[in-house]
Amino acid sequence: MTQVDTTGTGRTGPDHADTGPGPWRAGVRRAIRGCSRPEPWKRGPVLAALALLLGLLMLLHGRIPNRIGHLGSLVETFLPWFGLFVPVLLAGALWRRSLSAVTALLLPVTVWLSLFGGLLTDKSHPGGDLTVVSHNVAADNPDPAATARDLAASGADVLALEEITDQDRGTYEKELAKTYRYHTVLGTVGLWSRLPLSDTRPVDIATDYGPLAATKPAAEKLTYNRALRTTVTTRQGPLAVYVAHLGSVRVNPRVGFWTDSRDRGAQALARAVADEPTRRVVLLGDLNGTMDDRAFAGLTSQLRSAQDEAGAGFGFSWPARFPVERIDQILVRGVRPDSAWVLPATGSDHLPVAARVSW
Structure with a gap:
């Protein structure tokens, strides 16, 4: 029609x-x-x-x-x-x-x-006077020599290691000696530096495993000193560096989320930082917790997270195969984080974390 x-x-x-x-x-x-x-x-x-x-x-x-x-x-x-x-x-x-x-x-x-x-945004920017790296190298690391070489190649000026065993200590000292002239090891934590170190002493964080001690594998029962404090001498003045490995946490049907050892260590570490006379402070270590956890209020009230201020993303560091938490921390006071990042996996179950700081 x-x-x-x-x-x-x-x-x-x-x-x-x-x-x-x-x-x-x-x-x-x-x-x-x-x-x-x-x-x-x-x-x-x-x-x-x-x-x-x-x-x-x-x-x-x-x-x-x-x-x-x-x-x-x-x-x-x-x-x-x-x-x-x-x-x-x-x-x-x-x-x-x-x-x-x-x-x-x-x-x-x-x-x-x-x-x-x-x-979710990249807050890093160029610059920085010092590169710091922290890594829990793991007591059961199958190749500590390779881990040491990877860390030496990271460009770190100051390198903190946690969970160093007696049998692996010599390997780390040997492999890192060519890159770092100065180092100190107290118990299971150590610091390697291109710059002079002085006034090194242990920090008592009173870690133990309480009611779950019997369930922890013997190879992981690290009963030695787990925290130290030292001074790094820089051209801009002294920098107080703390290295710490706080107690582990466990989820257990009898006690729930067991954090007693870690929490006591966090409180002791917060008191040590509060008493620190040096204005510039860097804390490196495996703190076995995220900075959202209220247990770290004593530390976060004094120190700032390098990842939060100058990183890109969440900076998850554990477990290495599929990171879901950032329990390895770089916290600062008196210096400015310019960038922060996570390094590639080594033989450890943790990923190394790094940051560039300036005065």
């Missing part, structure tokens, strides 16, 4: 209707009507409640009590990973076509971004 042009445009009625703004307006009207209906807001109440609970959990993590099984510390240890629940809940909300759940997800998204959004 012949169609008549009634518009004066030379186009037939049906064709002209398909090309005009009508479909867009109709789509907007349908969306508005859909949102104004009560059904999408009533769908998925459980998903909406879970989204709100997730946001409140991250927002109020500091209020979670630690009296029962150190639950608060456990949540704070894995706090960044709670963000993974957001896409799961979002998928459920879209599947249920629940506007209430989608809206509720704004809370956990906002909280997570406020806590960790800054870590």
